[in-house]
Amino acid sequence: MAVARHWRNQDQRYNLAGTHCKVCGGHFFPKTSMCPTCHRRSMGKLERFQFSGNGTISSYTIIHDGMPQYSSQVPYVIAYIDLEEGDHIIGQIVDCEPSEVEIGKGVEMVFRKLSEEGRSGTIQYGFKFRLTM
Amino acid sequence: MGKLARDVAVIGVGQTRFGEHWNLTFRELGIEAGFRAMEDAGISSSRIEALYTGTMSSGLFLNQEHVSAMIAEVVGLTENQIPATRIEAAGASGGLAFHQAILDVASGLHDIVVVGGAEKMSDVVSNVATEFVASGADQAWEGLFGATMPSLFALMARKHMHDHGTTKEHLAHVAVKNHVHGAKNPLAQFQREITMDMAVNAAMVADPLGMYDCAPSSDGSASLVLCDMKTAKELSDNPIRVAGTGQGSDSLSLANREEITSMRSTVAASRRAYEMAGVGPGDIKVAEVHDSYTISEIIAIEDLGFFKKGDGGFATERGETALNSTITVNPSGGLKARGHPLGATGIAQINELVIQLRGDAGDRQVKDANIGLAHNIGGTGGTAVVNILEVV
Numbered sequence A: 001m002a003v004a005r006h007w008r009n010q011d012q013r014y015n016l017a018g019t020h021c022k023v024c025g026g027h028f029f030p031k032t033s034m035c036p037t038c039h040r041r042s043m044g045k046l047e048r049f050q051f052s053g054n055g056t057i058s059s060y061t062i063i064h065d066g067m068p069q070y071s072s073q074v075p076y077v078i079a080y081i082d083l084e085e086g087d088h089i090i091g092q093i094v095d096c097e098p099s100e101v102e103i104g105k106g107v108e109m110v111f112r113k114l115s116e117e118g119r120s121g122t123i124q125y126g127f128k129f130r131l132t133m
Numbered sequence B: 001m002g003k004l005a006r007d008v009a010v011i012g013v014g015q016t017r018f019g020e021h022w023n024l025t026f027r028e029l030g031i032e033a034g035f036r037a038m039e040d041a042g043i044s045s046s047r048i049e050a051l052y053t054g055t056m057s058s059g060l061f062l063n064q065e066h067v068s069a070m071i072a073e074v075v076g077l078t079e080n081q082i083p084a085t086r087i088e089a090a091g092a093s094g095g096l097a098f099h100q101a102i103l104d105v106a107s108g109l110h111d112i113v114v115v116g117g118a119e120k121m122s123d124v125v126s127n128v129a130t131e132f133v134a135s136g137a138d139q140a141w142e143g144l145f146g147a148t149m150p151s152l153f154a155l156m157a158r159k160h161m162h163d164h165g166t167t168k169e170h171l172a173h174v175a176v177k178n179h180v181h182g183a184k185n186p187l188a189q190f191q192r193e194i195t196m197d198m199a200v201n202a203a204m205v206a207d208p209l210g211m212y213d214c215a216p217s218s219d220g221s222a223s224l225v226l227c228d229m230k231t232a233k234e235l236s237d238n239p240i241r242v243a244g245t246g247q248g249s250d251s252l253s254l255a256n257r258e259e260i261t262s263m264r265s266t267v268a269a270s271r272r273a274y275e276m277a278g279v280g281p282g283d284i285k286v287a288e289v290h291d292s293y294t295i296s297e298i299i300a301i302e303d304l305g306f307f308k309k310g311d312g313g314f315a316t317e318r319g320e321t322a323l324n325s326t327i328t329v330n331p332s333g334g335l336k337a338r339g340h341p342l343g344a345t346g347i348a349q350i351n352e353l354v355i356q357l358r359g360d361a362g363d364r365q366v367k368d369a370n371i372g373l374a375h376n377i378g379g380t381g382g383t384a385v386v387n388i389l390e391v392v
């Protein structure tokens, strides 16, 4: 993977920056250049929006057979998270035992190293989540 | 709208056995299935006017793109410089190649075409295959964060369990049933039955999905001959008609969907195919559905309308999807037991329906099979293709 491909997404991966549509009020992650609800009416009416990073676990899985660049981290937890301001995100749950993770529990974003050097030859950083209770 | 301009039928099918073919190249797999299909149709390659090939990832697995020309060359079709096209939609590549070929023949552009699907996965080690398969999901917002393809289906499974009371045992029933069917299919990768205990207690891949909840990596190829109905009746005693075909899309990433226990792409594709065919879910006797994971089959039989939302696991436990029950689901063994060479899967599904509708399925024959449905998805359902076939 080319380095520029990662650099381009840094604001989203580091700051949880998404998009706010001033027409319908919706919040979207990742960034979008057109509101999925308002379509053309959203042209020129979209602004950068920083999500709080707070959300709720809607589903999760404990991965035992991981991606090559994550193989040293197994077992690790991936969750489907409902973000407080709307939309969903997929991210890792860290700083707890996998057995503590449950549907309905609250989470907050943390900034971490994502993975070891993969095929891109670079180490990636970005958001993960931890339980709030 | 919603109709084909002329009737289209399948007149020949061919498949390699699916599995680990250490001694066979991608080219050789393609040749074997292609020649079997032409032999089954009783035609020579000089009659073929166009070629469609479904392949997900020859670039990653073999460092070889442009396999449409390669296949045309090896099956001897470059002499007439016929159009050769590759179609890619992850695991739905084969079903979508079939869909595109239907549109070609129905348009009147060509009368006789060959549609193939092929994948060679065993040349890379398993965690590299895991990474390549994940390229059918969203690499920037799922894969980079460590999500594998099985883990995305595990998210659907856990949510389905939470919302609908589906159990780990329900998932296991899907695998056990498909292995019973696969044991009756001489071209299946796994021709042996498994026990509930093996399925429930297998090593975890992505909790709650264990090893027996996941279709294997496979090498293999499947091919068929498709033509307009007039030509079909001249060439064949038992052409199988395409009654309906439908395609649907959804977001690449699971996180961009409101609902992860149902696939809108499947619902839309099946609605389009049912409407074209003028039939409903209750008319289907036999279905080949995309059980890349056991939860995928449960979600599919709900989205296709065979069972109501949330009842898929319970219906499977009641035995309603077993051979010659309410509706026979995956008599071939499905992706789980027949094997899942990505691009070849969608064509193998069509071939199984053709064999069933001809009444040639032997020990796994569905009684009075006169109409069948095939359901093929790519990734986590970013693409779905549904085809309905019937006896003429």
Ligand SMILES: [Zn+2]
Residues within 6 Å of the ligand: A021, A022, A023, A024, A025, A026, A035, A036, A037, A038, A039, A042
């Ligand atoms: Zn909007």
